Amino acid sequence: AQSxxxxxxxxxxxxxxxxxxxxxxxxxGTVNLFWYVQYPGQHLQLLLKYFSGDPLVKGxxxxxxxxxxxxxxxxxxxxxxxxxxxxxxxxAVNALRDSSYKLIFGSGTRxxxxx
Amino acid sequence: GAGVSxxxxxKVAKRGQDVALRCDPISGxxxxxxxxxxxxxxxxxxxxxxxxxxxxxxxxxSDRFFAERPEGSVSTLKIQRTQQEDSAVYLCASSLGTSGxxxxxxxxxxxxxxxxx
Numbered sequence: 258a259q260s261x262x263x264x265x266x267x268x269x270x271x272x273x274x275x276x277x278x279x280x281x282x283x284x285x286g287t288v289n290l291f292w293y294v295q296y297p298g299q300h301l302q303l304l305l306k307y308f309s310g311d312p313l314v315k316g317x318x319x320x321x322x323x324x325x326x327x328x329x330x331x332x333x334x335x336x337x338x339x340x341x342x343x344x345x346x347x348x349a350v351n352a353l354r355d356s357s358y359k360l361i362f363g364s365g366t367r368x369x370x371x372x
Numbered sequence: 373g374a375g376v377s378x379x380x381x382x383k384v385a386k387r388g389q390d391v392a393l394r395c396d397p398i399s400g401x402x403x404x405x406x407x408x409x410x411x412x413x414x415x416x417x418x419x420x421x422x423x424x425x426x427x428x429x430x431x432x433x434s435d436r437f438f439a440e441r442p443e444g445s446v447s448t449l450k451i452q453r454t455q456q457e458d459s460a461v462y463l464c465a466s467s468l469g470t471s472g473x474x475x476x477x478x479x480x481x482x483x484x485x486x487x488x489x
Binding site: 261263300301306357361362 | 375376405414416427428465478483
């Protein structure tokens with residue numbers, strides 16, 4: 258069965274620090290990969306997604322993620338975080354051969370950025 | 373435009389009661405998904421509709437859970453004889469899905485927080 262692992266459950270950073278959140282998935286076939294973010298009191302919203310092409314994907318608010326197929330990883334990065342990046346971040350995957358296109362989510366990483 | 377809306381936002385039920393949770397997807401979105409998010413976990417898939425057809429219900433945890441989307445728009449998730457383990461946030465998401473492409477963005481609603489006492 259597909260699964261997604263996010264190894265960091267809680268991350269605390271100071272403003273301007275660099276961020277990297279890990280995401281690994283287990284699935285042997287072709288997948289699409291997503292990062293969603295949930296700001297306090299708000300809905301889940303898409304940060305960025307990868308489905309083909311350049312493995313380095315740029316998203317909103319200066320975030321980027323790199324798909325490394327050999328490592329089954331899709332880590333999220335941001336060179337300099339801001340206080341407003343405080344949120345919970347979810348990595349998700351869906352499989353091209355799964356006709357329902359359901360998302361399989363990791364357990365999430367709570368990021369706290371201190372001003 | 374309007375996003376995905378869900379009602380009620382909060383629901384408290386006594387064990388054994390039936391509940392119904394409503395989802396209004398973005399207008400024109402073909403695909404609709406229900407997810408369950410337990411405390412401290414990521415969302416877990418429950419079921420998927422394409423228009424009015426329920427194409428995947430593999431994530432429904434028991435036969436007490438039932439979902440419908442009779443006119444291909446609004447959807448209702450019904451839980452019969454609620455149990456304490458049903459306490460969770462129930463999320464609805466919709467996507468355009470017109471070409472059945474898996475990279476379609478799923479847009480999430482605010483969720484319904486269900487507490488079963």
